[in-house]
Amino acid sequence: MAMATLQPTSAVRKAALGLLSFLNASPTPYHAAMEASVRLEKAGFCKLREEDEWNINPGGRYYLTRNQAAVLAFTVPKKWSAGSGLSIVATHIDSPNLRLRPVSKKTANGYLQVAVETYGSGIWHTWFDRDLGLAGRVIVNSNGSFHSKLVKINRPLLRIPSLAIHLDRSVNDNFKFNQETEFMPILGLSIASQLNSPVKAEIKPESSDQMENQTVGSGLNIGANHHPAILHLLAEELSVKPEEIKDFELHLFDTQPSCLGGVNEEFIFSPRLDNQMTSYCALEALIESVSEESDAIVEAQANPNVNMIALFNHEEVGSVSTTGAESSLIPTVMSRLSPTSESLARTIARSFLISSDMGHGIHPNYTSKYQQNHRPELNGGIVLKTNAKQKYTTDAVGSFFIKQLVAKRNGSVQEFEVRNDMTCGSTVGPLLSKLGVRTVDVGLAQLSMHSIRETGGSHDARAGMDLFLSFFQGFAELDRELSLQ
Numbered sequence: 001m002a003m004a005t006l007q008p009t010s011a012v013r014k015a016a017l018g019l020l021s022f023l024n025a026s027p028t029p030y031h032a033a034m035e036a037s038v039r040l041e042k043a044g045f046c047k048l049r050e051e052d053e054w055n056i057n058p059g060g061r062y063y064l065t066r067n068q069a070a071v072l073a074f075t076v077p078k079k080w081s082a083g084s085g086l087s088i089v090a091t092h093i094d095s096p097n098l099r100l101r102p103v104s105k106k107t108a109n110g111y112l113q114v115a116v117e118t119y120g121s122g123i124w125h126t127w128f129d130r131d132l133g134l135a136g137r138v139i140v141n142s143n144g145s146f147h148s149k150l151v152k153i154n155r156p157l158l159r160i161p162s163l164a165i166h167l168d169r170s171v172n173d174n175f176k177f178n179q180e181t182e183f184m185p186i187l188g189l190s191i192a193s194q195l196n197s198p199v200k201a202e203i204k205p206e207s208s209d210q211m212e213n214q215t216v217g218s219g220l221n222i223g224a225n226h227h228p229a230i231l232h233l234l235a236e237e238l239s240v241k242p243e244e245i246k247d248f249e250l251h252l253f254d255t256q257p258s259c260l261g262g263v264n265e266e267f268i269f270s271p272r273l274d275n276q277m278t279s280y281c282a283l284e285a286l287i288e289s290v291s292e293e294s295d296a297i298v299e300a301q302a303n304p305n306v307n308m309i310a311l312f313n314h315e316e317v318g319s320v321s322t323t324g325a326e327s328s329l330i331p332t333v334m335s336r337l338s339p340t341s342e343s344l345a346r347t348i349a350r351s352f353l354i355s356s357d358m359g360h361g362i363h364p365n366y367t368s369k370y371q372q373n374h375r376p377e378l379n380g381g382i383v384l385k386t387n388a389k390q391k392y393t394t395d396a397v398g399s400f401f402i403k404q405l406v407a408k409r410n411g412s413v414q415e416f417e418v419r420n421d422m423t424c425g426s427t428v429g430p431l432l433s434k435l436g437v438r439t440v441d442v443g444l445a446q447l448s449m450h451s452i453r454e455t456g457g458s459h460d461a462r463a464g465m466d467l468f469l470s471f472f473q474g475f476a477e478l479d480r481e482l483s484l485q
Contacts (some may be wrong), residue, residue, distance in 0.1 A: 008265075008459060015284070015462035016148075016268065020258045022280045023270050023478030026475065027135040027253035029069045029323075030150055030203035030314045032093040032276055036071045036283050036311060037063065043287040045073055054336055061290055064270060067313075068137060068148060069093075070323035073283075075290055075472075078299055083343035085350030087305040087475045088437070089282040089356065089468050090325060090428050092315030095272040096120030096450050098185075100134075100254040103225040111405065112187040112227055114158065116252065118179060120316030125175060126452040127252075131156035136250040141239050150199070151237050151248075156255055158185040185252065222247055232336060238253050254452050266379060266458055273446050273454040274358040275315070281444075282309040282356060288465065289472040297473045302480075305351070306337060307472040315357075315428055325428035331435060352401065352475060353439045354468070355393060355429030358456070359383035361445030374417045376445040378457035381412035382467050385427075385441040393429040397476060397482070398440025402467070404478055409466040414445070442467070 008016065026032035041047070045061040048054055056062065058080045063073035071093075077084075098116040106113040118124065135152040160183060165171055177183060204403075222245065223231055230250075235242040258270030286293055286309050298304050310330055313323035320326050338347040362375040376383045384399055385392040406413050418424040433439040444464050447455040 002307030010464075012459050012462040015281075015465055016260065016458040018284065019268065019277060019280050019461045020260070022283075023258040023272060023276055026093070026272065026276055027133070027152055027154075028097075028137075028251045029094045030137050030249075030277065031135060031152065033065055033069055033071045033311065034150055036073075036093075036279075037065060039283060039287060040071075040073050043290060047159075050332070066327075067323050067328060068150075068271075069313040071311040071329075072308065072327060072329055073286055073299075074306050074333070075286065077301075077304040078307060079304060082338045082340070083346035083350075084303065084338075085305040085347060085352070085476060085479075086308050086337075086437075087471055088308045088310060088330070088351065088353040088465045089285070089471065090312065090330075090353055090355050090432055091279040091324070092275050092312045092319075092428060093279050094120070094313050094316050095274060095276070096122030096316055098122075100248075100250040100252075104230070104267050105225060105227050106184065107190050110190050112190050112229070114185045114187055114227070114230070115184060117189065118183075121450060123451045124179065124183065124447070125184075126175070126448075128160050128162045130159065131255045131451055132158040132160075132252045132256045134158070134248075134250050135253055136229075136248060138234055138238060138248040140238060141244045141246055142240070143364055145261060146246065149238055151234055151238055151250075153233055154255055157233070158187055158252060160185050180198060188229065256453070260458055261455075262458075267409045268456040268458050269453060270456070271452055271454065273456045274449050275356075277358060277446070277456055277461065278356040278444060278464050279311050280325055281461060282468050283311070284472065285309075285472060288469055293467065294473060301474065301477045303476055305476045308333075312428055319428055325431045330432065334435075348436045350476075350479075351437045352479065353429075353432055353437045354402075354471060355427045355436075355439055355441045356464070356468075357385075357425045357427040357441070357443050358446045359385055359427075359443035360448050360449060361456050361457075363447055369419070369422070371417050371419045374415050376414040376416050378445050378447070378455070379459040380414050380445060380457070381460070381463045381480075382406055383414050383416050383443045383445055385416050387417065387424045390430055391424040391426040392441035393433050393439040394441050397484070398438065400482070401475070401478060402440055402442060405470040405474065406412070406467055408470045408474065411463055411466050416443075 024436050025035045040063045045063045048062050048064040059078045060076045065071050097119050101115040104114040137148050138151050169471040231242040252273045261267040312325045314321045338344040361378045386394045429439050429441045444460040
């Protein structure tokens with residue numbers, strides 16, 4: 001019997017390949033924000049700065065970033081006026097990972113090691129025996145002025161080696177490890193570093209005046225906190241001198257690229273699908289919405305909304321930060337678009353927000369972990385996420401809107417609820433619903449959420465884009481068709 005194949009259309013394949021490009025360019029939230037900014041600039045979006053006075057024009061396209069780690073972009077319809085509604089898709093671009101500690105230098109038994117801190121709720125055993133690179137942002141002194149530069153050292157620098165089974169015969173029955181003492185990456189061998197490294201000593205201050213003000217142990221010289229080899233690698237990558245590096249934030253990442261997989265390339269094998277996958281879908285849908293054909297559909301509505309995406313940071317640790325969903329980012333932009341209390345109240349009442357985060361696809365080996373009637377499939381389309389305890393914000397109104405919008409693009413919808421005997425995760429949706437904006441939670445199905453390598457459906461990227469494009473093109477009109485009397 002011939003095996004049925006799931007053949008992608010050209011649009012589906014294009015979306016999947018575009019997602020791979022986005023994922024491979026984005027090992028950290030900083031890189032994801034930069035990649036989104038580059039794509040928005042290419043599509044004609046103008047950058048705004050929060051500290052500047054804004055001049056928003058009907059028909060304009062705008063975006064802003066905050067602290068290099070969050071992005072908000074929006075398009076203004078030609079018929080726009082203060083008090084108009086917003087159609088918002090909110091996602092997050094951070095993922096569980098390992099991050100260098102402020103003092104990372106460690107040497108043990110002839111090995112150079114780096115101290116790391118866990119970020120988020122990762123499946124940490126999947127980080128063992130992987131080829132790990134370093135990426136993040138670095139503060140450098142360039143001719144007397146300071147700049148924050150992104151860096152990505154995309155080669156195997158670090159590894160967390162597992163213990164041989166001969167030394168732990170119970171490892172396959174009960175693998176446990178101490179995250180502080182048994183989860184520390186190796187960088188190299190100390191003797192090899194001493195013999196071969198071009199860095200022979202700690203990074204020294206730049207002048208004798210600085211030396212006088214930086215006593216041993218003062219913490220002002222970053223070179224004392226990290227292996228000199230790391231400073232040299234960063235300097236080489238950024239084309240600066242090691243002593244010009246003043247500070248940095250570095251994340252570990254899997255150097256194996258994201259790729260298509262499966263017998264018919266129906267899968268995506270990749271890190272950070274949660275939640276860079278739906279972030280990519282939102283970004284590309286907003287860009288597609290300003291194409292000539294799509295823009296005509298948007299403007300054909302009687303009173304079209306401002307279309308907006310918000311790509312947040314720090315969702316994996318609670319969203320409480322200047323770049324997280326609980327920050328002032330969306331409220332600030334709302335108030336600048338509708339500056340009076342009266343117009344702002346109308347904007348809030350007329351707006352709608354889709355909280356988009358990846359969902360749990362049915363796992364063939366663990367079907368008992370899923371509620372019997374709520375088992376989303378990879379490549380099965382949009383996942384509506386519901387939780388009576390409000391870990392997800394979906395209600396009947398939000399569900400109705402999503403189904404209508406998906407139907408307009410000939411898509412499909414799947415339902416997800418967690419079992420009563422299991423706890424439920426959450427999203428940026430509940431936090432943002434406190435603004436008073438109507439909110440719904442959706443996602444795309446995946447396997448191995450929070451593993452260093454996750455599995456998604458290659459057809460679902462286009463499905464996510466189609467929902468968000470339908471939302472941008474027609475929500476305002478659909479909203480007027482529903483009466484809540």
